[in-house]
Amino acid sequence: MLVDIKPIARAAGASLPVDLSGTPEAVGLGDAGYRFLGPVTFAGTVSNTGDGLLVLTGTAAASYEGDCGRCLRPVRGNLSATVAETYRSRHAVDADRKAKAGTEETDEDGMGVRFEGWTIDVAEAVREALALGLPSRVLCREDCKGICPVCFADRNERDCGHEGNDAGESAFERLKELL
Secondary structure, eight states, X not given: OEEEOGGGTTOTTOEEEEEEEEOHHXXXXXXXXXXXXXXXXXXXXXXXXXXXXXXEEEEEEEEEEEEBTTTOOEEEEXXXXXXXXXXXXXXXXXXXXXXXXXXXXXXXXXXXXXXXXXXXXXHHHHHHHHHHHSOSSBOSSTTOOOBOTTTOOBTTTOOOXXXXXXXXXXXXXXXXXXX
């Protein structure tokens, strides 16, 4: 998800509208534990604050499908996340290094993502925002009864008659028999 910054690169205070879309794999969400349905989108602005700094702000969105944490039914959801990232040009980083000559410095000083040239790649910022917004577990509904640990029946569809594990065996023993 590349943004051409030439129109605002030399104009402090200028901003550029951004409207992008890409595949979940291109953004880096292919292994997030969910199935993404359709493209990942981003809408926002890139602003040149001067001194080689660009600020990206906006909203990323995606539709996903996951498995219910209790009964394993597919569950679809929509995700929207705020994206905010600062980008520093290589020249700004070099100028900072000269100004701090003789002081201890780490390679990543927390002052934003470094870029060089006339484009910035916003895929990582979009990926981070969406990944942090994904639920750790989805439910098909709040009162989902889940799967019986004795007979593996979906308790939302029928009452199997088992209360907990009243057969006196673990669910893994029953699973061994099925395999």
